[in-house]
Amino acid sequence: MRVLITGARGQVGHELMKSAPDEVTAIGLGSDELDITNAEWVNDVVLSLTPDLIINAAAYTAVDKAESEPDLAYAVNRNGVAHLGGVADHLSVPLLHISTDYVFSGEGSKPYSESDATSPTGVYGSSKLAGERALMQTCARYMILRTSWVFGLHGKNFVKTMIRLGRERNELSIVDDQIGCPTSASGIAQALWRLVAEYKSTGKLHWGLYHLSGTPACSWYDFSEEIFQQAQQIGLLEKKPIIHRVTTQEFPTTAKRPAWSVLDSSLLYEKHKIPSIDWRVELRNVLSTLFFQCAE
Ligand SMILES: NC(=O)c1ccc[n+]([C@@H]2O[C@H](COP(=O)([O-])OP(=O)(O)OC[C@H]3O[C@@H](n4cnc5c(N)ncnc54)[C@H](OP(=O)(O)O)[C@@H]3O)[C@@H](O)[C@H]2O)c1
Structure with missing residues (x-):
């Protein structure tokens, strides 16, 4: 089975390439090999590769x-x-696509389900929501997985930033009033490969929109506490910095961040038996690998 992966050098794309099962031929393309904004380029490349399934990790x-x-x-x-x-529709092959918690306003107080109303507050979230709608209109066999707070070994993310800052500074201020679900890039890749395996063996999936995020929910402050605690335990950091809790108001950003970003991932389990991932376990894997990379 031939699976085309766009955005193959991003956090999730990289993990997809690394964890591709033996029975799959994964063809990963970076933006220099396939710029998805160029319709002609997309048609030429996809029609010449004739994949059996496409995963879009580009964004x-x-x-x-x-x-x-x-x-x-x-x-x-x-x-x-x-x-x-x-x-994908022209070739009658499925497209698995990744979207984001930023399609929601962040004003909720219970985990967002797939049927909850969307209301993005910035350009990124609006453009991702427009992408979801575009996919629903263009392709019959699609799955959209909305995820959140992605971290991993590859690329820029909160975990790697915390480790760098933890080495450089004795004290840090971290936002404590935004709640969300950290999700590992490798967990997303595993879930996608499970869907590919199911499609390979049954020829179908329950097409549609799903949420896939890590568990349990926490604030950025809680996330940083766990990162520093684990990093110190395994010897990646000599000592934990002092962390001060700050509010979003005290830490202004150009784009508004959702205060509440908790996704309910139960539908994906119900339909495809893919469970939520405990991000603390995944964090330990990422930090341990970083430790060994530093030691080399
Ligand atoms: N990161 C998060 O916290 C987060 C949270 C929720 C949802 N998501 C979603 O999860 C998915 C994967 O995110 P990620 O963290 O892996 O992102 P990432 O590390 O930024 O990777 C995105 C990749 O897309 C590629 N790309 C950008 N423009 C492209 C184009 N015109 N044509 C082809 N490729 C292009 C980039 O390639 P170049 O580097 O060569 O430009 C990059 O390798 C995305 O759909 C994202 O919206 C991410």
């Missing part, structure tokens, strides 16, 4: 920068998805 993910680059954010997150959806 414009610079949340703050998107506020000043809306055209580019929409070109990638909406038009790029429409191009892939169109060619």
Whole structure:
């Protein structure tokens, strides 16, 4: 089975390539090999590769920068998805796509389910929501997995930033009034490969929109506490910095961040038996690998 992975050098794309099962031929393309904003390029590449399934891990993910680059954010997150959806539908192959908690306003107080109303507050979230809609309109056999607070070994993320800052500084201020679900890139990759395996053996999936995020929910402050505690335990950091809790108001960003970003992932379990991932376990794997990389 041939699986085409776009955005193969991003956090999730990288993990997908690393963990591709033996029975699958994973063809990973970076943005220089396939720019999904270019419809002709997408058609030429996909029609010549004739994959059996496509996973779109490509996205414009610079949340703050998107506020000043809306055209580019929409070109990638909406038009790029429409191009892939169109060619996937033409070939009658499924497209598995990743979306985000930022499609919600963040004003909730119970975990968001797939049927809850969306209301993004910034360009990134709006462009990702437009991408979801574009996929629904262009492709019959799609799965959208909305996820949140992605971290992993590869690329830029909160965990790696905390480790760097923990080495550089004795004290840090971390936001404590935004609640969400850290999710490991490797957990997302595992879930996607399970869906591919199910499709390979049954020829179908329960197409549609799903949530997939780590558990339990926490604040950025709680997340940083766990990162520093584990990092110190395994010897990645000599000592934990002092962490001060701050509010979102005290830590302004260009794009508004959702205060409540908790996704209910139970539908994916119900339909596909894919469980939520305990991010603390995944964090230990990431930190241990970072430790060994430092020791080499
Ligand atoms: N990161 C998070 O916290 C988070 C949270 C919720 C949802 N998500 C979603 O999860 C998915 C994966 O995110 P991630 O963290 O793996 O993102 P990432 O590390 O930023 O990777 C995204 C990849 O997309 C590629 N890309 C950008 N523009 C492209 C284009 N025009 N054509 C082809 N490729 C292009 C980038 O390639 P270049 O580097 O070469 O430009 C990059 O490798 C995305 O859909 C994202 O919206 C992420």
